[in-house]
Amino acid sequence: QTIFRVLYRDLLQTKIFGLRKKISDKQEKMDLSTFSAKIKALCAFLIISVLCLVASASLMFFFTPPSDFFAYMSDPLNHRILLGFWLGFGLFFILDITFIQENFCIYMCPYCRIQSVLYDNDTLMALYNYKRGGAVYDAKGIKYSLAPKKQDINNECTNCSACVRVCPTHIDIRKGMQLECINCLECVDACASVMGKLGKPSLVVWKSSASLDNNGKVQFVRFRTIGYVVVLALVFVLLLFMGTTKESMLLDISRTAELYEARANHIVENHYIMIFNNTDSKDHEMYFEIYNTKGGNIAQSLQILQPKAPFKVKAGDKVKKIVTLRTRESLQAGHYDIIIHAFAVDEKERVFAERKTNFVYPPSDKIRD
Ligand code: SF4
Ligand code: SF4
Known part of the structure; x- marks a missing residue:
């Protein structure tokens, strides 16, 4: 999802066809008022559609080896189920990447729901360093009327909003951890570039909330991580066992x-x-x-x-x-x-x-x- 969105929005629409001015502003709407812009948008759509069909075919390869897949697709009317699955998934990918966009991550993706269950205070994630930058939202998630520097001149956040504009899911990382965050780390890079000009490290960091609160190190070895390693090891052993007992x-x-x-x-x-x-x-x-x-x-x-x-x-x-x-x-x-x-x-x-x-x-x- 993320890679295809980057390919479509950042590479094709913005960088190659220039339908948006900057990759760093994901909130910017495309200007499709001219005929040439419409043609460019169509070209971007056609290119990503082909890539989506390739991705859908690669999904089919889990079930039908590539050599068989191409042989079957040279006679599609006699392989309508495979054709239907390939085109069905392909069309869903196209719809997802071009129309549903990050709404899929925000409202539909089961992965972030599972992820949020596995999270604890020591989990690594993109976090805003409120200690250096200054609080932007109160505990109820309501934005303060004064920008951090206006609250206290020592707060480092310049309130430039570079981290907000670059966010593909349109959230403000300064509000704290949010379900919509896909951990793409675009906001970390955006703030690193802003703060870099001031000779300071990024205010958005890849840390755990506990390590940020305590100014300590990230605790990697803990009950949860040991538990996950044990479960993964068991699954791995089971897979090895199943792999060695394959039918001849x-x-x-x-x-x-x-x-x-x-x-x-x-x-x-x-x-x-x-x-x-x-x-x-x-x-x-x-x-x-x-x-x-x-x-x-x-x-x-x-x-x-x-x-x-x-x-x-x-x-x-x-x-x-x-x-x-x-x-x-x-x-x-x-x-x-x-x-x-x-x-x-x-x-x-x-x-x-x-x-x-x-x-x-x-x-x-x-x-x-
Ligand atoms: S990592 Fe930053 S830019 Fe990416 S989704 Fe999360 S808040 Fe937005
Ligand atoms: S990019 Fe950095 S300095 Fe700018 S608003 Fe975001 S956190 Fe503050």
Whole structure:
């Protein structure tokens, strides 16, 4: 969110197309009164839209590898769900970056809500040094009528408002910690530049409120941080454990649109699309068997019509097969649960995967004698 907003507002709209005068003033409205300004605004919008679609595609890569993604998108009408997710997320990103803007951070972002729960007095954040700068707001958050220097000449804040103008969420850091703050630290840089001209350090600092109040150091090692480290360590160990127990093959089963096909002599066929994914480091010949689910007894009544023989799946590759199962005899009408046990012919015990599916046997009026 923050990076894309900086790209759009600061780089494209302000720096490249000059629709705003200064990056340091995020409150400034764009002047779109001329035709050329409108064209420039459109160009900025088109460029960020392309970048948003790229970001959306990279999100899709978590679920569909890039090689598959581009292959599928070259035939989009046959991959409408992926296309819908890609364009849907892309359009949301575009809407978010160009229209919702920082309102997303202020009103919608769950991250800052979670963050505020994790905060304590020792948490590092952007803070205004009220001791040097002087108080600008009272304890109820109401602004004093007098600027800090007018309250006391020794207060260092010049009341220049550089830190307020630069804030993308339009807050005044001098009011204290606020939920809207995204810790972008723009205000720290803005004040560093103002105070730097006076030979003084920034009044907005990256500190904890406790260290600011006590003029002490930030306390990094404390009950909360130790607790977070322990929880993260446990999650890391769990991830390592899950990573080492990865399946060496995956099996995906879907039914074809046609549920069953009735043949002569009460014979029925069911068709499936199965994807055999070899996640092992070696090539394997793969095949499968039909097992009964608990309490079932249909497996012995079925035979595999196609594929007739094991087939090769290269390491890291997947193979799609149209599978046909056929009854050996007449059955009661119904949906029968079955288990497809796929395996590597050369390493049956190590490389295998099981998935549940079903076999449909139609009522007698749909059966052919
Ligand atoms: S760090 Fe400063 S500029 Fe950034 S959001 Fe917070 S108050 Fe605004
Ligand atoms: S930029 Fe620094 S000096 Fe200027 S108003 Fe903000 S805190 Fe005060």
